[in-house]
Amino acid sequence: MxxxxxxxxxxxxxxxxxxxxxxxxxxxxxxxxxxxxxxxxxxxxxxxxxxxxxxxxxxxxxxxxxxxxxxxxxxxxxxxxxxxxxxxxxxxxxxxxxxxxxxxxxxxxxxxxxxxxxxxxxxxxxxxxxxxxxxxxxxxxxxxxxxxxxxxxxxxxxxxxxxxxxxxxxxxxxxxxxxxxxxxxxxxxxxxxxxxxxxxxxxxxxxxxxxxxxxxxxxxxxxGRSLSDDAVQKIRKIALSSEVITGVHDLIVHDYGPGKTYASMHAEVSQLSDIVEAHDQVDRIEQKIYKELGVKITIHMDPMESAKPEGKEE
Structure with a gap:
């Protein structure tokens, strides 16, 4: 009915x-x-x-x-x-x-x-x-x-x-x-x-x-409840799927109501990366996170001298 x-x-x-x-x-x-x-x-x-x-x-x-x-x-x-x-x-x-x-x-x-x-x-x-x-x-x-x-x-x-x-x-x-x-x-x-x-x-x-x-x-x-551990892991996984991102840290979430979840995060990239290509890939990662999780995220790129081993980003 x-x-x-x-x-x-x-x-x-x-x-x-x-x-x-x-x-x-x-x-x-x-x-x-x-x-x-x-x-x-x-x-x-x-x-x-x-x-x-x-x-x-x-x-x-x-x-x-x-x-x-x-x-x-x-x-x-x-x-x-x-x-x-x-x-x-x-x-x-x-x-x-x-x-x-x-x-x-x-x-x-x-x-x-x-x-x-x-x-x-x-x-x-x-x-x-x-x-x-x-x-x-x-x-x-x-x-x-x-x-x-x-x-x-x-x-x-x-x-x-x-x-x-x-x-x-x-x-x-x-x-x-x-x-x-x-x-x-x-x-x-x-x-x-x-x-x-x-x-x-x-x-x-x-x-x-x-x-x-x-x-x-x-x-x-x-x-201000944080995202579930599952959602955090999905965000990390999506971000690290990029070739230029070697690590992520400082994920901050703001919930302004249903369908209005915003987040920011730092992504570590090699200082030798092409800045334009790295920026384009970060944009695609932001769009993918929003599409799959409904989180409007802003990712800040942190240039690193060398890549950190995966799993030690935070």
């Missing part, structure tokens, strides 16, 4: 490097999140109030927080796709990381509130009233969240969007939480043990952990 929606609402959907296409993907996933999470919130809140279950009500407000995160997602995508200006010459790509961090804070705050209400419910337990219709409705919501996980993960990987990846993590944790609620609500009809409050506590911890994990990943990106 998500493929049909992408083809229907995202023009030129295969050109994911285009900021406008990325924005269209973000708007689509954000809008789906708004609709799905609001419907799930209304459904679960109604069910929770009818059967007097704090676990279901907690799960409902978890979906309300997801509704808010979808709003933040749309805002973040819009901001990140703004073109560069005088004060932000590298664009606004990091806005997406900031939006992901805001999503994390909303999720974590909801988890702390759910913890308090669930703890109180555990101390003063009330038996929920359950029927088959309630269990079916809650089970359907699990499948909705699994679908949301699927399309957010797909879009996140396709356009390399941290906020979509965060939404995917949140959706799968929500699906697990609701499944636990369904199971616990069913078991709770056969016992006086305060399982409703205990399940509420479990959900609150799950929600808080999701918020913490998203915050950790977003903060790492904002602080």
């Amino acid at each position: 998500i493929r049909f929606l992408i083809k229907r609402f995202v023009q030129d959907y295969e050109n994911v490097s285009d900021p406008e296409v990325r924005a269209a993907y973000g708007m689509l996933s954000g809008t789906l999140g708004l609709i799905n999470n609001f419907v799930l919130f209304a459904l679960k809140l109604t069910v929770g109030l009818v059967i007097n279950s704090i676990a279901v009500i907690s799960d409902a407000f978890n979906n309300l927080s997801d509704f808010c995160t979808s709003l933040i997602q749309i805002f973040g995508v819009k901001m990140s796709c703004k073109p560069p200006d005088k004060n932000h010459p590298q664009g606004h790509g990091r806005s997406e990381y900031i939006a992901s961090l805001a999503v994390a804070f909303v999720i974590f705050s909801v988890g702390t509130r759910l913890f308090g209400s669930s703890f109180e419910k555990m101390i003063r337990p009330e038996q929920p009233t359950v029927n088959v219709t309630v269990l079916v409705l809650l089970s359907v919501s699990v499948f909705v969240k699994i679908w949301m996980f699927s399309y957010n993960r797909s879009i996140g990987e396709r356009i390399d969007s941290e906020i979509n990846k965060a939404a995917a993590q949140d959706s799968i944790s929500d699906a697990a939480a609701t499944f636990v609620v369904v199971l616990g609500t069913f078991i709770g009809t056969f016992t006086t043990f305060p399982i409703d409050g205990i399940l509420g506590l479990v959900i609150s911890f799950l929600v808080m952990y999701t918020g913490f994990k998203i915050a950790r990943d977003s903060a790492s990106l904002l602080l």
